[in-house]
Structure formats: structure tokens, C-alpha cells
Amino acid sequence: MHASLLSAATIAVAALGVSAAPSTPRWYSAPDSTDASSSGSNGSPFPFADGFPTPSPQQLQQIEIDAHGTLSNATPPANISAQGLVNLRLIDFGERIEAVFFEELFFNVTTGVPGYELPSWVDYDYFVNFLNVTQHVEELHNLNAVNALAHFNQTAIQPCTRYNFPVSNLEEAVTLAMTFTSNVFGLLGEVVQIFAQNGDVGLVRGIVQAVANEGEQNGFFRYLLGRVPDELPFTTVSNRDFSFTALQGFVDPTSCPNIDLISADLKTFASVTFLDTPVAKTEDVRLSLSIDKYVNGTAYNVVYVNQLNNPVVVPATYVSSDATSVIIKATFPFDEHLMNGLTIASVTDQAGPFANVDAVATAAIWAPAFAVVN
Structure with a gap:
């Protein structure tokens, strides 16, 4: 067996909505x-x-x-x-x-x-x-x-x-x-x-x-x-x-110069990032949301898209906020759904259920955050 390039199991990268050391x-x-x-x-x-x-x-x-x-x-x-x-x-x-x-x-x-x-x-x-x-x-x-x-x-x-x-x-x-x-x-x-x-x-x-x-x-x-x-x-x-x-x-x-040719047809979401990298067990993870679309008192849900399975909806809990961001937490239900590989997380004010990834994108406010487990 060779050694991994990584000293830790996962290094997630901020541009893809996952946590990383500042660079x-x-x-x-x-x-x-x-x-x-x-x-x-x-x-x-x-x-x-x-x-x-x-x-x-x-x-x-x-x-x-x-x-x-x-x-x-x-x-x-x-x-x-x-x-x-x-x-x-x-x-x-x-x-x-x-x-x-x-x-x-x-x-x-x-x-x-x-x-x-x-x-x-x-x-x-x-x-x-x-x-x-x-x-x-x-x-x-x-x-x-x-x-x-x-x-x-x-x-x-x-x-x-x-x-x-x-x-x-x-x-x-x-x-x-x-x-x-x-x-x-x-x-x-x-x-x-x-x-x-x-x-x-x-x-x-x-x-x-x-x-x-x-x-x-x-x-x-x-x-x-x-x-x-x-x-x-x-x-x-x-x-x-x-x-x-x-x-x-x-x-x-x-x-x-002409990115508007794409943006005329596709959405750009408010930003969300994983503060805690999901791993191969069920546990709570924190996510950071840009504050501009956050409404106090609203019930938000984290929606996970993984494999070819139906999206998984998990209630989110408010943790803290500052002038630019809001931190929430939600369970990453790895054990129940065997959520290996890429998971795409988004945050919505709708409870679902969602039929597929396209329905999730229609409802999402903050998206996407990516994590790869195993």
C-alpha cells in the first residue's frame, strides 16, 4: 500500500462550498x-x-x-x-x-x-x-x-x-x-x-x-x-x-465578457460552505450561509443529494451569526443512507419531500456545498 497524499482523510475546498484552511x-x-x-x-x-x-x-x-x-x-x-x-x-x-x-x-x-x-x-x-x-x-x-x-x-x-x-x-x-x-x-x-x-x-x-x-x-x-x-x-x-x-x-x-449568455438561463445561488467536513458516520455538521437572504424566525432545512437516491431533508438549527454570515447546524445522516462519495448540500425554507435534484435546485436558496466521503 502507498501512503496517501493527504495527512487527513479529507481536504475540502472553499470554492466548492466546503471548508478549507485559509489560502x-x-x-x-x-x-x-x-x-x-x-x-x-x-x-x-x-x-x-x-x-x-x-x-x-x-x-x-x-x-x-x-x-x-x-x-x-x-x-x-x-x-x-x-x-x-x-x-x-x-x-x-x-x-x-x-x-x-x-x-x-x-x-x-x-x-x-x-x-x-x-x-x-x-x-x-x-x-x-x-x-x-x-x-x-x-x-x-x-x-x-x-x-x-x-x-x-x-x-x-x-x-x-x-x-x-x-x-x-x-x-x-x-x-x-x-x-x-x-x-x-x-x-x-x-x-x-x-x-x-x-x-x-x-x-x-x-x-x-x-x-x-x-x-x-x-x-x-x-x-x-x-x-x-x-x-x-x-x-x-x-x-x-x-x-x-x-x-x-x-x-x-x-x-x-459574455457570461450573461449563461446567466440568462441558469441561476446563481447564495453561498453556503461546510464548516465541518462530513465523514463516514452520522453526526451534526455546521454550515455557513451568506447573511443577505437569511430571515430570522424562518424554519430552514438542509437538503442532501447523494448517489441516485431521493434527496434527504434534515431540519437546520441556528447557531450564530455576524455581519456577513449565519452559521447553522444539521445532521449529516451517513449511517441511515450510506452516504459515501459526493454529497451536494443546499439550504431551503421548504420542507420537501423533493422528487429529485432538479426539484431541490428549484427550492434552494443557498447552494451548493460539496463533500466527498470515502
């Missing part, structure tokens, strides 16, 4: 900065050295070589529904964020940034090759969505220029990658269902193939963290609104 957000800064994240003349990470997000044909060929495969040359369907376009825009937005994350992680590992040293049991060349392949895979995932939008004569989501991944070492970075990839499983499952419900069946296969690739990545993240590669028999479902809210935690939305 300084690392934004892409001005081009004269000593921060090697800086690439573009406006302080943006773009373009990458390989030309992404607008590579030349020659650069695209090299991206495909590095990704171990090509963009699909199959012709997309002739038409797409309005909801199908929402799917593609969200995928465009999210996959570019993933590409930036892995580009930064690759740099941090290969240039010896303090905190990003590999443990002795991890082969350096193997791990660097994995990061290189993964970065270019995510670039192709993004370009696939961009090409699909162009095929339907739609404007792509323009790159944001400021990104923030609130991690300061390899352990936190891999944990963040594991957590957001677990949510990607649920998001892309939702995307497939929406495509199918709206007659966009010609787009389903490509999404399913991308989910399979994300699963390959996440198994390795989990292995690095001392966890078995299999997270769950049926991974946790998610929702586009939850995912859009979480993704905005990795960017400065004001640096995203």
Missing part, C-alpha cells in the same frame, strides 16, 4: 508579474503556449497528439433545442476552466513551486505525463463544445481573464480536482437527460464518451489520495444551476 487566492496577474501563470497581454492566462483556446491547425494537431486522440470528425445534427444550447454553453464555460486548472497544476509541479513536490512513491515522469495528457484532453473537450456552438451558428462563451483556484499545495489541488470531477459526472448526466428530453439525441453519445474519460481521470485522483478508484456504484446526480454557481467560484465573473 490566498491566486489570480492571473499583470504580464510583468513574476507569477508565471501570466500569459496574455491583459493578464489573462491565454493564449496557452499551444495556442489554446484558438489554436492554429498545426497547434491543434499537436494538442491532439498530446491528448492521445482527436476531436470528433462526425457531423453534428442539423438542429438543436434551446435547452440544448444552454447545455453547450455551460460545457464550453466549464471545460475551459478545467483546462486552466490543469495548465496551472502542470506548471506548479514541473517548476518546483513549494508545496507541489511529489511524494517519493509517485513517479515524476508518469505524473507529469498524466497532467500533460489531462490538460490537453480538457482543451479538446472545450473545443468540441465551441465547434458545436459554431455549427449551430451560436456565439461561444468568451474566455474569462481572471481565474482563482484556492489551493496552495498538491494535496489540496488533487482534492479539488477529485471534487469538481465528481460533480462533472452528475452535471453531464443531467446534460444527457436534457438533450434526450428535448430531442437532441444526436448529441448524447459525445457527452457519454466524455463522461467515461472524466471517470478515468477521477480514479487516478482518488488513488493519489489513498482512496479506492471506485467512488460509488452510481455516482451522485447534479444540476446545471448548482454547477454554474460552483464554476463561478473559480473565476472573476466580471472578467467573463
Whole structure:
């Protein structure tokens, strides 16, 4: 058995609504900065050295070589529904964020940034090759969505220029990658269902193939963290609104020129974070809510979405507050529901029951907070 990268069972990350040790957000800064994240003349990470997000044909060929495969040359369907376009825009937005994350992680590992040293049991060349392949895979995932939008004569989501991944070492970075990839499983499952419900069946296969690739990545993240590669028999479902809210935690939305094309169709929730990381036993956990939507005297409930199961509703109890936040507590009912893997928590003033994750998103006020148990 190898040692885990982590000294504790779970490091949860604030951008995904889970608790973390304080860290300084690392934004892409001005081009004269000593921060090697800086690439573009406006302080943006773009373009990458390989030309992404607008590579030349020659650069695209090299991206495909590095990704171990090509963009699909199959012709997309002739038409797409309005909801199908929402799917593609969200995928465009999210996959570019993933590409930036892995580009930064690759740099941090290969240039010896303090905190990003590999443990002795991890082969350096193997791990660097994995990061290189993964970065270019995510670039192709993004370009696939961009090409699909162009095929339907739609404007792509323009790159944001400021990104923030609130991690300061390899352990936190891999944990963040594991957590957001677990949510990607649920998001892309939702995307497939929406495509199918709206007659966009010609787009389903490509999404399913991308989910399979994300699963390959996440198994390795989990292995690095001392966890078995299999997270769950049926991974946790998610929702586009939850995912859009979480993704905005990795960017400065004001640096995203046409993010309004997405926000016109998807909600952004008030923020909630786990102050106590859920573990594999039933116990109370505290959550912090932004204060602006909190109404004194209202009965609030925490709703947990886990696996393919019906959402679990638990009453919340007020703990304390200050000028910006309210702390509540609620039971995390692990034992009763065997809540391994990703759990998505939200807070609502409705008692439920809720039929599915979409009903939860409709009722949620604060969302999402993520935790991965085991």
C-alpha cells in the first residue's frame, strides 16, 4: 500500500462550498508579474503556449497528439433545442476552466513551486505525463463544445481573464480536482437527460464518451489520495444551476465578457460552505450561509443529494451569526443512507419531500456545498 497524499482523510475546498484552511487566492496577474501563470497581454492566462483556446491547425494537431486522440470528425445534427444550447454553453464555460486548472497544476509541479513536490512513491515522469495528457484532453473537450456552438451558428462563451483556484499545495489541488470531477459526472448526466428530453439525441453519445474519460481521470485522483478508484456504484446526480454557481467560484465573473449568455438561463445561488467536513458516520455538521437572504424566525432545512437516491431533508438549527454570515447546524445522516462519495448540500425554507435534484435546485436558496466521503 502507498501512503496517501493527504495527512487527513479529507481536504475540502472553499470554492466548492466546503471548508478549507485559509489560502490566498491566486489570480492571473499583470504580464510583468513574476507569477508565471501570466500569459496574455491583459493578464489573462491565454493564449496557452499551444495556442489554446484558438489554436492554429498545426497547434491543434499537436494538442491532439498530446491528448492521445482527436476531436470528433462526425457531423453534428442539423438542429438543436434551446435547452440544448444552454447545455453547450455551460460545457464550453466549464471545460475551459478545467483546462486552466490543469495548465496551472502542470506548471506548479514541473517548476518546483513549494508545496507541489511529489511524494517519493509517485513517479515524476508518469505524473507529469498524466497532467500533460489531462490538460490537453480538457482543451479538446472545450473545443468540441465551441465547434458545436459554431455549427449551430451560436456565439461561444468568451474566455474569462481572471481565474482563482484556492489551493496552495498538491494535496489540496488533487482534492479539488477529485471534487469538481465528481460533480462533472452528475452535471453531464443531467446534460444527457436534457438533450434526450428535448430531442437532441444526436448529441448524447459525445457527452457519454466524455463522461467515461472524466471517470478515468477521477480514479487516478482518488488513488493519489489513498482512496479506492471506485467512488460509488452510481455516482451522485447534479444540476446545471448548482454547477454554474460552483464554476463561478473559480473565476472573476466580471472578467467573463459574455457570461450573461449563461446567466440568462441558469441561476446563481447564495453561498453556503461546510464548516465541518462530513465523514463516514452520522453526526451534526455546521454550515455557513451568506447573511443577505437569511430571515430570522424562518424554519430552514438542509437538503442532501447523494448517489441516485431521493434527496434527504434534515431540519437546520441556528447557531450564530455576524455581519456577513449565519452559521447553522444539521445532521449529516451517513449511517441511515450510506452516504459515501459526493454529497451536494443546499439550504431551503421548504420542507420537501423533493422528487429529485432538479426539484431541490428549484427550492434552494443557498447552494451548493460539496463533500466527498470515502
